[in-house]
Amino acid sequence: MDIQIKPIVTEKATAYSEKENCYTFAVSPEANKFQIKDIVEKLYNVRVERVNTASYAGKRKQRYTKSGLIRGQRPAFKKAYVTVAEGQKIDYYSNI
Template sequence: MEIIMKPILTEKMSALTDKEHKVAFVVARDANKIEIKKAVEEMYGVKVKAVNTQRYQGTVKSRYTKAGVITGRTAAFKKAIVTLAEGDSIDFFSNI
């Protein structure tokens, strides 16, 4: 099972990384904090201090068109905000 799907690279997360040494990832929905911690430490070679998770439920959205009402769902995902130990960092742009 792949635990870490992708990093979340937004302006808000960049500010958190610079200030508080936090990095965010989209993770598998059934992954727990211990598995996330082990996966980040193994993948990036850093020391993880804490892991906070947030689960986002898929929401139902409707819109009105000429043909009638179209209903769909947004994707459900789980986000993990990982706090790194002092002095550790992850550079996602080193390969570019």
């Protein structure tokens, strides 16, 4: 199973990472905490202390156009809060 992971870089997530040494990622909904921990440790060479997750359902969206009402749904995703060991940091831009 291929698990996609991408960092969430918002004001709230950045402040949380500076204050608590906890980084936020958007991951595939099928991923579990052990898989998330392994991927983060391999990608960023850090030791992960713990992983907390939150699942988000896809939002329903609709808009009115000339051709009528268009309905759709945003995809569901899971948010992972990864706490790394004391003294270690994750640099999102090192892998670019």
